[in-house]
Amino acid sequence: MNRSWINSKRTTEEYERGVEQFIEFATRNVIDNNGRFYCPCVNCLNERRLPTAVIREHVLCDGFLKSYTKWTWHGELVEVPIANVSQTETEELDFVMEDGLEQMIRDVGDDAFARSHMYETLCSDAEMPLYWGCIKYTRLSAILKLFNVKAINGWTDKSFTELLELVSDILPEGNTMPTSNYDAKKILCPMGMKYKKIHACPNDCVLYRKEYEKLHQCPHCGLSRYKQKDSDFEDDVRKGVPAKVLWYLPIIPRFKRLFAKVKDAKLIRWHVDERKRDGQIRHPADCSQWQTIDSMFPYFGNDPRNLRLGLATDGMNPYGNLSSRHSSWPVMLVIYNLPPWLCMKRKYVMLSLMVSGPRQPGNDIDVYLSPLFEDLKMLWEEGVDVFDGYTGSTFKLHAMLFCTINDFPTYGNLSGYSTKGHKACPICEEGTCHHQLKHGKKTVYIGHRRFLSVNHPFRKLKKTFIGCQENEIAPTPLSGLEVYERVKDINVVLGKTEKQATTTNIWKKRSIFFDLPYWKMLDVRHCIDVMHVEKNVCDSIIGTLLNIQGKTKDGMKSRLDLVEMGIREQLAPQSHGKRTYLPSSCHTLSKQEKRSFCEFLRGVKVLHGYSSNVKRLVYMKYLKLLGLKSHDFHVLMQQLLPVAIRGILPNNNRYALTRLCFFFNAICSKVFEPAWLDHLENEANVILCDLEMYFPPSFFDIMVHLIVHLVREIRLCGPVFLRWMYLIERYMKILKGYVKNQYHPEASIVERYIAEEAIEFCTEYISEIEVIGVPKTRHNGRIAGKGIQSAKVVTLAQHEVIQAHFYILNNTDIVQPYLSAHKDIVKRDNPRMPEK
Known part of the structure; x- marks a missing residue:
C-alpha cells in the first residue's frame, strides 16, 4: 500500500x-x-x-x-x-x-x-x-x-x-x-528520563536559573559562577567548570510513567480499594492527618489517585573512608498511596534532587529545594493530565507533601527551628522545660512530671526529683497556623556570607515549605526520626552502665551538678586524702557485673540477617561495645538489653529500663489499636519520670526528651516504620555504590540512577526477569531442588502437637471470638477459677 x-x-x-x-x-x-x-x-x-x-x-x-x-x-x-x-x-x-x-x-x-x-x-x-x-x-x-x-x-x-x-x-x-x-x-536512551543540571553559588546564595540564568557572578556575594584557575584574572568571565551544581530530576514525567504501567496504577489506589478498615491503624490513611486533608480539600481527597508524598533527605559521604569532609545531599520522595510493604521499597523511592558537596547546605537548603517545590505547588493548584493505564483514561493528577523524614539536625534545617539551646524541642517550643548544668556545661531537659495526669502521685514528690512539687501542665503543641504566624514576617537572606546579627527568636527562617498552600494546615509537618532517638538513648544507657569513657553520663561533673541542685546528697563526691571517691549509684555496675553483661552479649546467636554478629561487637578486654550500627542498637534495645540487665541491677532501676525497652518495642509495631495509644503515651511519661529518679540529670539530653512526643505522631501520621530513616539510609548506601568516578561523585550517582530507572521500567514488561527495587525473600530456593528423599522429616510428640495447635488457634484472628465466648462460659461455670 x-x-x-x-x-x-x-x-x-x-x-x-x-x-x-x-x-x-x-x-x-x-x-x-x-x-x-x-x-x-x-x-x-x-x-x-x-x-x-x-x-x-x-x-x-x-x-x-x-x-x-x-x-x-x-x-x-x-x-x-x-x-x-x-x-x-x-x-x-x-x-x-x-x-x-x-x-x-x-x-x-x-x-x-x-x-x-x-x-x-x-x-x-x-x-x-x-x-x-x-x-x-x-x-x-x-x-x-x-x-x-x-x-x-x-x-x-x-x-x-x-x-x-x-x-x-x-x-x-x-x-x-x-x-x-x-x-x-x-x-536505552528512549527509556531514560531527563534531568536538569542547574549551576549554584558555592556559598549557597542562589541558583543560576530564571532571572539569574545568564549571570557569571553571584548577585549576593559576588563569587564567580565557575571554577577559576590561579592564572585567571578576576575580571575574566570566561565559561568553564561550574563551581557547584544541583541535579534536578523532574517529578512530573516520572509520575506519568508510574501511572502508565497497569500494575503500578492499580497499586496507587490500594489505600481505597484494598485497605483493611477495622478501626486499627495500619497505614497513614487510617490516621487523623490524612482524614483532615480529605475533609478540608474534598476535590483532592475524592480521587484516590492523587498522591501523598513524603520527603526524605540527609547528608552522605560518597567517598566512604576515603574522605571525611565531603557531604552530598540527595532529596528523595516516597509515595504513601502504596501498600505499606511497598511504600519504602527501593523501586518506589524517587530521587528528585542531588545537591553536590563538599559542604552541606545546612540552613540554606531552601535554595536547592525551589525547583522541586515549584512542581509540587503546580501539582497542587493546577494539576497535570496523566494517562491511567489501569482504567485506560486520562485524569487530572494532583499531589501534596504529607510530611518529611529526617534526623534531628536536618529537622532544624528544613523547619527553620533552632534545635539547639534551651528551647530545643520544636513541639514544646517556648514550653520546653530545660536546666543549665553549672559543672557539666550542658543544657538538659528534665521535669517530665508536667506530662503526667494532674492527680498523679509523682507530682507531689520533692526529694525524689528536684526538691519541689510539680504544678504545671504539659505545653500544647503548636498547630501549623500558629507556627506560620510566628515565622511569616521573618526575612532571612540565605547564603554562607557574612554572619548576621544573632536574634533571640528560636525560629531562624520562614521555611520554603510554607510556600505550599496546605502546609500550615498540617498537624505534623516534620516527623521525629525514631531510629535516631532509639540509637542515641540506647547508646547513652550502654555508656552509662558500662562506664565507657566519653559516653557515660555519670562522672565527677555529674555528681557536682547533683550537689548544686540539692538532690541525692548521698552520691556527692567524697575526698579520701588526695583521692576523690564517687559513691556507687543504683546504676553503677561492678567489674564482675560488667563481665556478666558482656559475656551474655558475647554468647548471643541471632538468625542470619537479623542483625550484626553480636559476638564481634563485644570487647572483653575493656568490657565495652564497639562498632554498633543503628540497627544493632535497635535489636539491643528491644530484644537483648532487658535480658542482659536481669540479675545485675536493682529491681526499681531494672524495671524502669525494661519498661523503656518494651515501650520502644510497642511503638515499632505495624498495627495499633487507637485506644492503646493513650496507654502508650501515659507509659512514656511515667517511664521518663522513673528514669529521672535514678539517672543523673546529664542523661536527659534532647533525644531522651523527644520520647514524650513519639506516640502523638503515630496517632496523627501512622506507623513508625513508614517514617523512620532505616530504609532511607539503606537506600543512600546504594547511591554510594553508584559512585564509579571519584572526580564527579554526584554526576556518577545521577547517571547510574537514570540508567537503573530505565531498566526498572523495562523489567515490568519482560518475563523471567528479576525486579531490582523489590527484593525477594531470602528464604526462597533454600529447599527447592533437594528432592523428597533428602528432606528431613521430624516427628513431634503429642504434647508438642497440642502446644503448636493451641498457639495457632490463640493467634488466629478468625478464632478469637470463639475463644472469648468459651472463656466467658468457663468463667460463668467456675467463678472461683483464677483469670490466668
Whole structure:
C-alpha cells in the first residue's frame, strides 16, 4: 500500500484518502478491537485505544506520526532484517514483536520521543533478532536483561564492556549484540528520563536559573559562577567548570510513567480499594492527618489517585573512608498511596534532587529545594493530565507533601527551628522545660512530671526529683497556623556570607515549605526520626552502665551538678586524702557485673540477617561495645538489653529500663489499636519520670526528651516504620555504590540512577526477569531442588502437637471470638477459677 500520503499536507485530498485507507486497514486487521485501536496521531503516539471516529478526527486535525510507516500495532507483520547473511540463507522469516515489548514502547511516553528517530530506532531494536534464526531474544530484550543483571550486581562500565565483547564473540557471526557499554546505553536512551543540571553559588546564595540564568557572578556575594584557575584574572568571565551544581530530576514525567504501567496504577489506589478498615491503624490513611486533608480539600481527597508524598533527605559521604569532609545531599520522595510493604521499597523511592558537596547546605537548603517545590505547588493548584493505564483514561493528577523524614539536625534545617539551646524541642517550643548544668556545661531537659495526669502521685514528690512539687501542665503543641504566624514576617537572606546579627527568636527562617498552600494546615509537618532517638538513648544507657569513657553520663561533673541542685546528697563526691571517691549509684555496675553483661552479649546467636554478629561487637578486654550500627542498637534495645540487665541491677532501676525497652518495642509495631495509644503515651511519661529518679540529670539530653512526643505522631501520621530513616539510609548506601568516578561523585550517582530507572521500567514488561527495587525473600530456593528423599522429616510428640495447635488457634484472628465466648462460659461455670 502506498504510504507517501503520510508526508503530504493535511488539507489535501491525497491525505484524506490515505487516512480512510488506514482506518479500513486497521479495522480489517486488528483482532478483538471492539471498535477501538491505538491512535497514531502525533499526540497519542499509539498509546491510547480510541474509537474510530475519534482517531479519524485526531489524524486529520493533528497529523499522522510520520515515523510510523510500518503499521505493526494495527495488524501488519514485519520482515526481520538480516545482517551479513549469505545468498543461500535469504529465505524470509516472519517475526512478531513480543507483547511485553510492544506495551513497553507505548508506555515510554511522548517525552522520550521528542525526536522522531528515537521512536523508530526503539521499534527497530524491538523487532531485530539477536542473530539470524534466534526466536527467543531480540536486540532490545537481550540488552535489557543484561543491563538488569549489571544493575543488580553493581558491575562497573568497564566490566560490562568486557562482557559484551565476550558475548558478541560467542554468538554466531553477524549478531547484533553491541560490543561496548556506550553502544548498549544508546539503545536505552528512549527509556531514560531527563534531568536538569542547574549551576549554584558555592556559598549557597542562589541558583543560576530564571532571572539569574545568564549571570557569571553571584548577585549576593559576588563569587564567580565557575571554577577559576590561579592564572585567571578576576575580571575574566570566561565559561568553564561550574563551581557547584544541583541535579534536578523532574517529578512530573516520572509520575506519568508510574501511572502508565497497569500494575503500578492499580497499586496507587490500594489505600481505597484494598485497605483493611477495622478501626486499627495500619497505614497513614487510617490516621487523623490524612482524614483532615480529605475533609478540608474534598476535590483532592475524592480521587484516590492523587498522591501523598513524603520527603526524605540527609547528608552522605560518597567517598566512604576515603574522605571525611565531603557531604552530598540527595532529596528523595516516597509515595504513601502504596501498600505499606511497598511504600519504602527501593523501586518506589524517587530521587528528585542531588545537591553536590563538599559542604552541606545546612540552613540554606531552601535554595536547592525551589525547583522541586515549584512542581509540587503546580501539582497542587493546577494539576497535570496523566494517562491511567489501569482504567485506560486520562485524569487530572494532583499531589501534596504529607510530611518529611529526617534526623534531628536536618529537622532544624528544613523547619527553620533552632534545635539547639534551651528551647530545643520544636513541639514544646517556648514550653520546653530545660536546666543549665553549672559543672557539666550542658543544657538538659528534665521535669517530665508536667506530662503526667494532674492527680498523679509523682507530682507531689520533692526529694525524689528536684526538691519541689510539680504544678504545671504539659505545653500544647503548636498547630501549623500558629507556627506560620510566628515565622511569616521573618526575612532571612540565605547564603554562607557574612554572619548576621544573632536574634533571640528560636525560629531562624520562614521555611520554603510554607510556600505550599496546605502546609500550615498540617498537624505534623516534620516527623521525629525514631531510629535516631532509639540509637542515641540506647547508646547513652550502654555508656552509662558500662562506664565507657566519653559516653557515660555519670562522672565527677555529674555528681557536682547533683550537689548544686540539692538532690541525692548521698552520691556527692567524697575526698579520701588526695583521692576523690564517687559513691556507687543504683546504676553503677561492678567489674564482675560488667563481665556478666558482656559475656551474655558475647554468647548471643541471632538468625542470619537479623542483625550484626553480636559476638564481634563485644570487647572483653575493656568490657565495652564497639562498632554498633543503628540497627544493632535497635535489636539491643528491644530484644537483648532487658535480658542482659536481669540479675545485675536493682529491681526499681531494672524495671524502669525494661519498661523503656518494651515501650520502644510497642511503638515499632505495624498495627495499633487507637485506644492503646493513650496507654502508650501515659507509659512514656511515667517511664521518663522513673528514669529521672535514678539517672543523673546529664542523661536527659534532647533525644531522651523527644520520647514524650513519639506516640502523638503515630496517632496523627501512622506507623513508625513508614517514617523512620532505616530504609532511607539503606537506600543512600546504594547511591554510594553508584559512585564509579571519584572526580564527579554526584554526576556518577545521577547517571547510574537514570540508567537503573530505565531498566526498572523495562523489567515490568519482560518475563523471567528479576525486579531490582523489590527484593525477594531470602528464604526462597533454600529447599527447592533437594528432592523428597533428602528432606528431613521430624516427628513431634503429642504434647508438642497440642502446644503448636493451641498457639495457632490463640493467634488466629478468625478464632478469637470463639475463644472469648468459651472463656466467658468457663468463667460463668467456675467463678472461683483464677483469670490466668
